[in-house]
Amino acid sequence: IKYLTVPSNQRGTQIVSDQRGRKYGWSKEESDLKNQYLKTLFENILDSNKMEAKGDVDKSDPSRDLELNEFSELSLGEDSREQEDKTGNSSNCGKERNSADANLKVWEEVMEKTGGKKVDFPHFKAFRNRPLTDATAVFQHNAWDNVEWNEEMEAQAQDAISKNTKTVMEQEKVEALEKEADENWNKFYEIHQNKFFKDRNWLFTEFPELEGPFGCSVTQEEFEEGMRSKRMGESYTGENSKFKLLEVGCGAGNTVFPLLSANNNPELFVYCCDFSKTAVDIVKNHSQFEKDRCCPFVLDVTDENPVTPFPPGSLDAVIMIFVISAISPNKFDNAIRNVRNFLKPGGLVLLRDYGRYDLAQLRFRDGRCISDNFYMRGDGTRVYFFTPDELEELFKRNGFSKMDISVDRRLQVNRSKQLKMYRIWMLAKFSKCLLQS
Numbered sequence: 001i002k003y004l005t006v007p008s009n010q011r012g013t014q015i016v017s018d019q020r021g022r023k024y025g026w027s028k029e030e031s032d033l034k035n036q037y038l039k040t041l042f043e044n045i046l047d048s049n050k051m052e053a054k055g056d057v058d059k060s061d062p063s064r065d066l067e068l069n070e071f072s073e074l075s076l077g078e079d080s081r082e083q084e085d086k087t088g089n090s091s092n093c094g095k096e097r098n099s100a101d102a103n104l105k106v107w108e109e110v111m112e113k114t115g116g117k118k119v120d121f122p123h124f125k126a127f128r129n130r131p132l133t134d135a136t137a138v139f140q141h142n143a144w145d146n147v148e149w150n151e152e153m154e155a156q157a158q159d160a161i162s163k164n165t166k167t168v169m170e171q172e173k174v175e176a177l178e179k180e181a182d183e184n185w186n187k188f189y190e191i192h193q194n195k196f197f198k199d200r201n202w203l204f205t206e207f208p209e210l211e212g213p214f215g216c217s218v219t220q221e222e223f224e225e226g227m228r229s230k231r232m233g234e235s236y237t238g239e240n241s242k243f244k245l246l247e248v249g250c251g252a253g254n255t256v257f258p259l260l261s262a263n264n265n266p267e268l269f270v271y272c273c274d275f276s277k278t279a280v281d282i283v284k285n286h287s288q289f290e291k292d293r294c295c296p297f298v299l300d301v302t303d304e305n306p307v308t309p310f311p312p313g314s315l316d317a318v319i320m321i322f323v324i325s326a327i328s329p330n331k332f333d334n335a336i337r338n339v340r341n342f343l344k345p346g347g348l349v350l351l352r353d354y355g356r357y358d359l360a361q362l363r364f365r366d367g368r369c370i371s372d373n374f375y376m377r378g379d380g381t382r383v384y385f386f387t388p389d390e391l392e393e394l395f396k397r398n399g400f401s402k403m404d405i406s407v408d409r410r411l412q413v414n415r416s417k418q419l420k421m422y423r424i425w426m427l428a429k430f431s432k433c434l435l436q437s
Contacts (some may be wrong), residue, residue, distance in 0.1 A: 248301050315342045357384045
């Protein structure tokens with residue numbers, strides 16, 4: 001194994017294998033994502049560099065100030081994370097390991113801890129490992145995981161919602177928002193381009209179902225030859241690849257490009273669509289975009305007769321990250337039925353979205369409520385906040401079976417202002433039923 005010094009804007013130790021390491025499946029073309037797993041592994045084994053939940057804030061729109069770059073605190077290797085130094089003060093954890101001796105020491109300690117065994121990186125849980133066991137210690141870190149939700153907290157949340165739903169939006173304005181939905185998202189991406197959301201490098205840890213098609217990178221020569229053969233004689237782009245997935249609501253590509261960079265196997269093909277033409281254009285103009293591996297297109301997933309570059313029943317998986325919540329509730333069923341038609345029997349939906357009583361919901365001002373648990377942001381885009389039962393029923397009645405639904409409750413704190421902020425997200429996995437009841 002060959003060790004390289006990490007750039008100053010990264011953390012931990014980066015590893016790139018030499019020729020000898022290729023028999024373990026690692027090549028010089030290995031992506032940054034897999035290196036992030038290695039770095040996180042080192043940090044946890046050595047009991048250093050604890051994960052912190054801290055994200056950038058778009059201060060131009062108060063209604064978005066709590067989105068924290070959509071779960072960006074789980075992006076492995078973010079230099080926005082902090083750790084506690086020996087004095088108890090918060091310090092930047094992006095220090096380089098500047099010498100080969102330091103790298104060697106790390107490796108020796110890891111080998112001692114693991115007994116020299118190879119580690120299966122996608123299975124390693126790199127976060128959600130900081131429960132709050134002592135309430136008096138709440139301001140010692142930036143975030144706490146798996147926070148318990150009690151009756152008092154629920155009562156406070158319900159009180160906040162009762163205040164911000166006193167004035168429900170007039171129907172005329174509701175209809176205007178629906179009509180202008182694509183225009184509002186176009187404006188959003190025209191302003192922010194690909195700067196608002198961070199790459200979702202946490203994707204593989206949350207959805208280990210994806211590890212199969214991402215566990216076998218090939219050499220550059222094999223990749224180039226595979227691409228030439230795979231695209232020959234296809235009736236539609238991506239037909240010959242064995243694993244085909246679609247991201248609905250791809251935005252600026254913050255899921256697509258981590259997926260593609262994680263593996264260069266020609267058997268993988270990624271389709272991605274968005275309601276916003278501007279977002280799709282951003283993906284097409286990205287420096288990492290390759291038309292032989294990825295097909296971006298504009299789509300309203302709620303359309304009665306959606307037009308796609310692939311035939312019905314051809315996809316292995318569909319990824320939906322903070323997507324359904326942006327749709328009007330009366331169109332939820334249309335969207336899920338379309339997704340079902342895209343998938344092969346047994347195909348998967350991997351979903352992440354906003355949960356009921358998330359702080360973003362509680363912070364809305366009166367007058368922003370469109371309907372129950374459905375709100376308008378300051379930029380005209382909309383957001384719905386789900387419960388697990390709602391999600392399960394939505395997918396069940398549209399031909400899916402539940403694999404798993406969990407609620408991710410996180411307490412984020414502002415230590416300088418002594419503020420507590422409770423975030424709630426839904427994480428769900430569904431499979432397409434073989435026969436729809």
